[in-house]
Amino acid sequence: MVNSGSGTVTTLQWGVSGDIPVPADFDGDGRTEFAIFRPSTGQWYIRYSSTQTAAVVTWGASQDFPVAGDYDGDGRADVAVFRPSEGLWYIRYSRGGTGTVAWGTVNDVPVAGDYDGDGRADIAVFRPSAGIWYFRYATGATAFLRSIIGASSISIQRPPGIRNARESKPAPTRTTSVSGLACNLARTA
Ligand SMILES: [Ca+2]
């Protein structure tokens, strides 16, 4: 790691083989935390920059993608995973509470980000087979974007249904609550 201010180089061991790095600002102090998701145990190991303390959060299962982002817009990244087999996003909000959102399907790549600039991360997936990005904005609105290789423009169109592009109606979106801060999602599958 090269410090952008001083130019000094430091190293830190945080994680082991098989861990997935999930750098994000979980405590909202403006500095990115060292964090990893361990698929084998569904555990997140976060080293907070503000306190230099570490936390272990159990959230997710072995086949999940970690998708940390500030979904509730409080300035702190939320622990979250996308489970392709179910097409579900499991979010543990930093502000409190949890949510489950159906968006995407198997083989989709999660690409969450604040696409509309409202300060909250939007749930989104990229479908490689079709070259389409599907967005579910934090406002609840949806959209999709098809990028055509070789074309000079990118068009934004109405969504045809996120679960299956051949569907004529949008897939239902459900949000349910999960109790308990350290919920092992493997047991809910
Ligand atoms: Ca931080």
Ligand SMILES: [Ca+2]
């Ligand atoms: Ca947050």
